Amino acid sequence: MISTGMRRLLAAFTCLTVLAFVALFVGATRTEQYFAWTIKPATTAAFLGAAYGAGCVMVVLALRSGRWPAVRIPYLAVLLFTVATLLATLLHLDRFHLAAPGAVARAAAWFWLAVYVVVPVAMAVLLVRRRPSPADAVGPSTEGAAPMPSWLRAGLAVQGAVFVLVGLALYVVPRSQAVLWPWPLTPLTGRAVASWLLAFGLAAVLALRVxxxxxxxVIAAAYAVLVVLVLVAVLRFPATLRWGAPATWVFFGLAVLMLVTAAAGLRRRPEPAGVGVGRAA
Incomplete structure (x- = not known):
């Protein structure tokens, strides 16, 4: 079981992701008025909103279990995201509406700063204080396990590698967005996008390891929500994309692969280890 502190913190994160989803995905064209910083183009705001929506789904589904094996991957992914976002915020603090004339934007900026200072520290403390138990073990060799088929592992490995590598490149060298991303990103939005890519990449790597x-x-459901919302965002703002760039078509190819992986993860009924192994191989 997870501690009460972890449960409350993840529940608070869920509420915050809902607010971010509304502000960014629904209000993608009004970030200068209602968000912590101005995000241009609107496609980026909608993408970040989609990521918050997917993160919300991942945490909610994990919390329904209440067991550490189900919560561990989302928890570590959220921790990485919040730490990376805090660092990006501090690196680009001048871009935030901390002294904006609009009361809503100014309040949003200070609220953002408070959240990303408090949440990662609290998550790290709770993780360090947590006491492992034998029930934490999960994997193909544990009781009731359902091993992944090899083709699904391969698809997940590709996604995890792309997320981590592109995320690292955008975070460390934001100008690499000109080659790696389908639409223009600023250094701040590039690092904000990279924070989510790294989080989802970590989730994929950990799931692959398990x-x-x-x-x-749980991850498959989040992937499905992410892809659907991102495709809706692209349909809303198609003129922003660099349609002649290879990165755009790699982006769509990865989206298709994510949908296939998500569908397989959601539809495949978990079978105990040793049952149907030959079919899964």
Whole structure:
């Protein structure tokens, strides 16, 4: 079981992701009035809103279990995201509406700063204080395990590698967005996007390491929500994309692969280890 502190913190994060989803995905064209900093183009705001929506789904589904094996991957992914976002915020603090004339934007900026200072520290403290138990073990060799088929592991490995590599490149060298991303990003938005890519990449890597279909179902649901919302964002703002750039078509190819992986993770009924192994191989 997870501690009460972890449960409350993840529940608070869920509420915050809902607010961010509304502000960014729904209000993608009004970030200068209602968000912590102005995000241009609107496609970026909608993408970040989609990521918050997917993160919300991942945490909610994990919390429904209440067990650490189900919560561990989302928790670590959220921790990485919040730490990376805090660092990006501090690096670009001058871009935030901390002294904006609009009361809503100014309040949003200070609220953002408070959240990303408090949440990662609290998450790290709770993680360090947590006491492991034998029930934490999960994997293909544990009781009731459902090993991933090899083709699904391969697809997940590709996604995780792309997320981590592109995320690292955008975060460390923001100008690499000109080659790696389908639409223009600023250094701040590039690092904000990279923070989510790194979080989802970590989730994929950890799920691959566990090799069990049970925790994958939570990640698969988040992947499905992310892809659908991102495609809606692209349909809303198609003129922003660099349609002639290879990165755009890699982006769509990865989206298709994510949908296939998500569908497989959600539809495949977990089977105990040793049952149907030959079919899964």
């Amino acid at each position: 090799g069990d279909l049970r925790p994958l179902r």
